[in-house]
Amino acid sequence: MREDRRKRTLHVALWILSLVLFARFVYVSVRGLSLERVDFADYYTASRVLAEGAPAARSYDPAWFAAQERRRTPNTFGNCILPPAASIVLLPIALRPYSQARAIWLAVNLLTMAGILAFFTKTLGLRGPALAVFLSIVMLFAPLQANLIEGQYYVLLLGLVTVAWHGYRQRKSREYGIALGLM
Secondary structure, three states: OHHHHHHHHHHHHHHHHHHHHHHHHHHHHHHHHHOOOHHHHHHHHHHHHHHOOOOHHHHHOHHHHHHHHHHHOOOOOOOOOOOHHHHHHOHHHOOOOHHHHHHHHHHHHHHHHHHHHHHHHHHHOOOHHHHHHHHHHHHHOHHHHHHHHHOOOHHHHHHHHHHHHHHHHOOOHHHHHHHHHHO
16 A cells, blocks of 8 residues: 555656656747747748748858848857758748747747657557656757757657658658658
8 A cells, every 4th residue: 555655656756747847848948939049040041042032052152141141030140051951941931030930940849849759659658657757858858958949950850750760660661751851
């Protein structure tokens, strides 16, 4: 009886920890929207100038690209030269104002991460305290948090790798091929 009570208390404590870490994770990610981030500004500017009709090759001119970035993003000064494929990713949101595009991109990343976590939770058969521990570890993973704050593409790439892996394991060549092609 006493052992059951301890076990239940531990399970509840693990879930409370997991929920607190999740809330912190989302809070820090959303708070990151107000921070000046060079990575997202580079991606956004590359997509924006492409959406506005500028030739993709212009993005290889550091002075021109830096000027475009200064015009379109708040207080950023990065002028990273991106490959043309990087300009395509944000095209669906490139014509929105910077802050709106940034918020949409964060939402896409959080939803993608939720899908990835749901997939691995189901695939690994995680339940109960094991699931709480798994989610807590993910919420503490600093590179993931940094990716969300910086507005990088790595969560999207992880989602595509996950889809490709699933397609490969299930022998679904179309799913596998599309995911690899998008990557």
